[in-house]
Amino acid sequence: MNRSLSELEIIQNPALGAYLLWRFGVSYQASDGRQAPFHLFFLVLPLVLHRHTLSKISSTQRASGLALFAAKLAEERENLMAIHNRTLSLRRLSLQSLAMGADHRLLSISATDATVRANTADERFRVPTLPDRLTSLARAPEKLGYWCSQFSLHQIAKTLMVDF
């Protein structure tokens, strides 16, 4: 491809998305082995790929949990309420990222119970070393995965004011 990519295309690309979703899924599964619901995977990118929201995730302790994060975000409530619209906007990117993850066997989608399994790496699988700029970006879905694993889908939707 001769055309140089726009900044948007560089950030919102399904490969990065697939990676971020995989990290989210791995983290979600880590606590009790339950697989994350399909719906949740559509919330990851809208939260992580937004600078202001990302900075709130980074500045919230893992132990503090989703509620505290949402409260911080809701200091200016319109920020919290914007998640829903952003989720709608990034719906297609989330789907493409899921598809790429599934295609490359990072993720396995289970149609019967509408969940996604993040496939953990075996010895042969080398997790790429991320550049420093991306480490905070990669940590955010891990935190989110842990936070979400503590709540039901319903509660998450209410906390983040998202209507499925």
Next chain:
Amino acid sequence: MYFQLSKLILWPRHDVEPRVVDFELGAVNVISGASKTGKSAVIPIIDYCLGSEKCTVPVGVIRENCTWFGIVINTIEGQKLLARRAPGDQQSTGDMYFIEGPNVDVPRRIEGKNHNLDTVKASLNRLAGLTNLGFDPSSEDGFKSRPSFRDLIAFNFQPQNIVANPDVLFFKADTNEHREKLKTIFPYVLNAVTAEVLQARFELDQVNRSLRRKESELRALVAANAAWQAEAQAWVRQAIELGVIEADSVLPAGWSDILDLLRAIARSKGSNARPSLRGLDTTLGRLDDLRTQETAQAASLAEHRQRLNELRRLRESADAFGASIHIQRDRLALAKWLRDLTVAVPSESLVAVGRGGRDELLLLCDNLEEIEVKLRAQPTLSDTLDKETHRVRVATEEALNALNETRAEIANLERRSEAAQAAADHFDRTERFLGRVEQALVLYDRADQSSTLRDEIAKLRALAGELQGIIAEAGVQRKLRNAATLVESAVNRFIPQLDAEWKDAPVQLAIDDLTIKVVRGTRSDFLWEIGSGANWLAYHIATTLALQEFFLSETNHCVPYLLVYDQPSQVYFPKRAATRDDDRGIDPQFRDEEDIQAVRKVFALLGQQAVVHKGRLQIVILDHAGEDVWGGLPGVRLIEEWRGPHALVPREWYQ
């Protein structure tokens, strides 16, 4: 010019002594000889050694047996040996051997050249004291180029084909090129056009050029001044407008008053209220900062407005539900969305998601829908958005105010900077105006009556007039006519001593036609209109002698005082009826005593002239006629007789 032939030398191919013909100075030298002994080669050999373009030495015995031709000439500088390599199969060669000295020894052999044709010609030109100025300064025409020694040869040689030729009077004047050049130099050799005149011609050409240039310069200046005077009032008004002089000044009417006023204006120093450029720079710097700030503030305002809009939209779509509101908005509805996509065009990504295929995908959708239905059981509630709305509105307001303040400052600064710009412009305009006034005054002064340009033009005109006097064509014509008259009178003195038909008929020199006219009663006939070989010969002899007399009247005229005639007696010999197999050395015989006397007259006159000029004139005659015809005449000497075993080229060279 004292220029006499001392020796004629031929260098052979073989290693033997060169053949040398010695000549006697200041006398008539006769080489008497039979046919085909080399008489007619003498003039071409001399001509070739004096630098002719082509070698006209006959092809045959002479060319085949000689390697170099040479002559020794006596000049006031001493002797000069001029030798030139025989051309062999070529037309000519530029290789020359040239030595000078009080007395020159003839070398036994010439090993190689030490000069070339051009350097030898240059030496001869210098010897003749010829001007190096051309005849026409503005012409590149070869006929008008400087006179050269080569042109002067025309007056010295009368070869066989010229000596009694009715059409051609002078050597080499049978080609157009030489004719034109000869016509050009004729006034020069007759002293009507001198080197001084030629120099004056060149100077005048130069003077006229510079005069034309200066005159046109002056015309331009005068025209510019006239235009300037016409608009002087406008200049003064502009000065008032720029504030250089008081607005209530009275405009003077007279040109000199206006001029004084303009001079005063040019001296004034322009506006004192000169805005500082540094001040302008600071303003511009601040303006730059403000513009950056404005951009940032505008962006912030846009963001706040966006938020405000969003909140307003939320409020408008919300139903009051107790203290909270129920927000109505599009759900994510992933199940429906996916299903719609699947039904429409199953894209690559969807296939990957539903790894199992369409059914798998539809199954996923069903399950998703089930979850969503449960999720929608309760509406999403939110607190009131008033606080948010207020906060955002305040923020928006603040951003707007900040932006407006910035914009106001920008506008203000821009106004101020425009004013500063205008002041600077005004200052510039004033300065420029003053500069223009000053320049115009300088130009005006230059074109003033007293200016040097007019002086220069006057001087140049005077000089041109002077030069015109020197080169005056009328003067040249008068001098030419006078000189021609002298020559003509000499011709008229000589003709009665020769065998011409009309002994008393006056002769005129026709320089434009390079010939003579014979005046008989009301008629004047050109040479070619007169019959008889005897007449042609007589006029050739008389004219060449008369010209020599004119040249000899000067101490050192540029034309060599030398005459060479080849077979002048030929017109008195009957045409040979037939040639015999072996006609070598056969002499034709004169028809009668009358012809012999006619030939003797020619020799007598030439001898007499050689005596009269006391050794300054040398004449060489190559002829069949023997001593029996011209013997005993004063001034006439037999140099060599080429008969029997004797000839120009020794027989042993080729036998």
